[in-house]
Amino acid sequence: MSTEKIPAEHVDAPGATQVEKVDVDLLNDAVDGENKEHQMGVWEAAKKYPWACFWAFIMCFTIVMEAFDMFLNTNFVALEFFAKTYGVETADGSYTIPTRWQSALFQAGQCGAFIGVYMAGPITNKIGYRWTTLLGLVLMNATIFISFFANSLTLLVVGQALEGVPWGFFIANSPAYASEVAPLPLRAACTATLQMSWSIGSIIVAAATYGYNGLQNQWAWRVPIALQWIFPTPLMILIFLAPESPWWLIRRGRREDALRSIKRLGAKTEEAAHQSLAMIERTVKIEEETGGSPTLLDLLKGTDRRRTIITCLVYASQNFAGNLIANQATYFFEQAGISSDRAFQLNLITTCLQFVANIGSWFLTSWFRRRTVFLWGTGTNVMFLFILGICASIPQNHNTNYAQACLGVIISFVYAGAQGPISYTIISETSSVRLRALSTAVGRSAYYITEIPMIYLSSRMLNTTGWNLAGKCGYVWGSTALVTWVLAFFFLPELKHRSYREADILFKRKVSAREFKTTVIGVEENE
Template identity: 40%
Template sequence: MGKKTPGKIEPVSAEHLEDTPPEKWLSVTDAHNAFTAERSAGLWESMKQHKRAVLWSLVISTSIIMEGYDTALMPSFFGYPSFIRRYGDYFPSIKEYQLTGAWQAGLVNSSNAGVIIGGFINGWACDRYGYKRTILVSMVAIAAFLFVTFFSPNAQVLAVGQILCGLPWGVFATIGPAYASEVCPLALRGYLTVYINVCWATGQLIASGVLRGLVNNTTQWSYRIPWAIQWVWPPFLFLAYVFAPESPWWHLRKGHFREAEKSLRRLSDKSDDEIRSTLAQMTHTIELEKEIQSGSSYWDCFKGIDLRRTEICCCAFATQMLAGAQFAYGPSYFFEQAGMTPENAYMVGIGGTALEFVGTVFSWALLTFFGRRTIFLTGISLLTVILFAIGIISAITNNTPAMWAQASLCLIWQLVYSLTIGPLAYAIISETSAVRLRAQTVVLARNTYNLMAIWCAVLEPYMMNPTAWDMKGKTAFVWGSTAAVMTVWVFFRLPECKGRTYEELDLLFAKKVSARKFKTAVVEPYAEERDVVQL
């Protein structure tokens, strides 16, 4: 394995950090001490010592509630009578109002287009200005852009409003996992990145409740009130974010050593010596990544060993859509096309979002006992089976019991998804991405999801719409096939990152360890040769 590298410089007391150059107090011995302490710290010990980091991670991630809320609104509006009469057209052949498949795809994809642009802006802005300033500007932007959506007189203006609102949503979707992974210790990293999906499910649950309460309202307020509710969040969150600490990792990447030390003191209850050791470990990790591969631009995500890390992050998020999310996350419209009344369809939809919330909470328990790879592989395998079961039932019969059987399977799909690949994708992208490329990699992963969402949103309405292909439940065969492909990818390409520090992950990727051997490989980041032994 090689001998440990001794600290070359005698540590300096943390009280003198302000007057001492960083190279005088960031010793390898301190870094190794912090590494050992982080690996050995338990869940409750970490929670107690980093309770303020937990709090700020939760607060920053709360912004995703707004994206989850709106994501549920638009697909559900397609089965909402008053919305369809306002923005759709009357079709004599079916004797009812409908939005055409093209307009359904257009309205969903306009927000996706905005989210993609907003995500790329976020990757650049976070690297240049930091997480805190970026999210503060985004809060002001969403409050302003909501006016366009709220007062939209037709589908064209509504599409423009969705594009504009998508810009800050793209920031919220990508800033949460990056910030959570940087302010929290190893023992809490998975739980707090997965919490992001709790926020997503919370937004969806709120939207389902609001929509169910207004489904029988025949006035314009039945769809304007759901939009107006989005103004509740920005003022409170903006005030909270004003007091949020910046990520210490961002400060160190920019060379702001004193500011990084201040952020660590605001985020934890560590002693002076522990603060010094943590700073040394963080700096050691950043320098290690520079040795392995330098650069911090989007282009660097596709170079050398970082290409594999980018592939894993992007494919993990793409799996969410290719597992049938577009089919199952707009269930009200699917249930109506299967023959349910709007009231029953929205009641089942509320049940689905409640299951999503419960499933995500219980996914924390799975994280305690099982690895990321195990949970993700099990989840995508089960989702594949459920989708094919829905398709088979639809192909065999179309009576009322079959309709409710498909609805039940759809709810089971939502529960399995929220227990496994839904929340786990956030932990995977946060852990797999390199520290110096975290913001950029998270953006690329999330935008891969958004591109898949655009493709799925174009295809799904045509498959489901009675004025187009009218496939109903047989649509599940399409998504079952794509889910099967991703199951194969997960088996061969998704590594196990549970319990690994960022230094260990850097070396595992640098040594090109097989995904199936990540769990058992022994890593010595502080040995002279920085060994990785594959067992």
């Protein structure tokens, strides 16, 4: 990994005349702590803070459950016996799940998660990341029973909706917690593991549905549903043992508990621990000047409005860059003319390649800046999506079928290595510390608000009882991805190498997005 360090002008010596409302001793420790984080390379930080990486990964691993269930539903519609049991017969004698029920299965969990993310923010502010996540895991264990014993599409949809509520807890808290426990050089790698968790979930689903695809009974889908029980209980034990975010503890006035958390996360000396604590306290004190207890309305006030809009747009953009092709990969392969068994094999290959791409994203985020990865990743998929549309528009044969399938795999690979993981890094870094739990929740709700109609649109485009566009959907997703690229070019700020204090100052000064990279903020500055 890169050991790139920030330019020297980023760590100017402090000038006491510019410091107001901050204790001098606290300032000195905070400056020393921030200087040390700025001067650390990625590999050095990983060696010094392995426990911070571990606990960030464990929290992010809760996303496996949302990924598992979401991909499970998209694979159900491609299961032969499931379609025969709950579907309708088509003109060629095969069976398919009607578009309205496909959409309901795909959207039910997202609707529940939409409710969950809005519950997560206030609950997290009250009881912390650990206990909110534990509550979500208990709910997850309980709601899986409904899906497992469902004997109709209606009950299965209800089960998915209820499972979605704890998903909202997980996706709202994971990027926020990971960004708060990881030191500055590791924020990108730790938050990028969210996308890896999606890939792990999809790999398990692809393997399970491929293994049970040949069964001609109800266990073809009930066993994969039951596999969800593998995750919650072990995660409950680990999350219970995890340290609470020191940032949350400081915001609650629990200084000694915050110091213990910092030591558990990897600070090896008293001096290093107190410097990290001082850096957190300084940033929290600066942000406290903007208001008291955080509320949802605060997200729309002052400079936080801009930060909220960026968070929402980055989250929503995940639905406009061709990612939904990956989410419905098996069905997409079948509609592209690939046999059912080969489609499940290709889906398993795709998910494994996504996992490899996720690992590659750790190096990309270390070597390149956030804007660079986002823009190049999105731009590359714009090109491939339009090529997919062209490939589906010419006379079709065996070769064009496989060309469309390969393009679907490539689009998924690029997304999993670039836009997907870097989005979580951008989201976690953009929000202010004071409003982070609320900001990540509202940002994720923007994702669901755009995803729900997009899932319906995607189902209509692919389904034989809908528009039956197959690979021609590349024109649609290529156009939406192009809009995403243009908006990111003009409005996405660069926050690599920036502490949360520096990010606060840049937003307060209303620095334009393309000047974030070059604006110098002295260590002594508070506003």
